[in-house]
Amino acid sequence: MTLTMGVENMTSDLFYNNSYCVFTFAATSHALKAEKVLKNLEADFLVIPTLREISTSCGLSVKLSPDNLDRYFTDLVNNRVAVEGIYQVEKEGKKNRVKKLELS
Numbered sequence: 001m002t003l004t005m006g007v008e009n010m011t012s013d014l015f016y017n018n019s020y021c022v023f024t025f026a027a028t029s030h031a032l033k034a035e036k037v038l039k040n041l042e043a044d045f046l047v048i049p050t051l052r053e054i055s056t057s058c059g060l061s062v063k064l065s066p067d068n069l070d071r072y073f074t075d076l077v078n079n080r081v082a083v084e085g086i087y088q089v090e091k092e093g094k095k096n097r098v099k100k101l102e103l104s
Contacts, residue, residue, distance in 0.1 A: 018091040023062040031060035037079045
């Protein structure tokens, strides 16, 4: 996969970030649609396996910086992507502290 330097650095920072947010979806097709929408917007995100601390129907989630949460959520809603849940994750050693956020 070829990435531009700026996108590669952003994704790398997000990969190692210990504080981030996650969008979950009811179906894999919703997660894949979210990926397509966010790629078209040149958003900084990662598609990851859904954390075991989060119970959801779909095994894929979108990881993003808390700074981009509102903007990306609005973009997904405007593009008719059904987001099932939003979570804030704090990595503490090998464990994750997960807090469910309200959809708005």
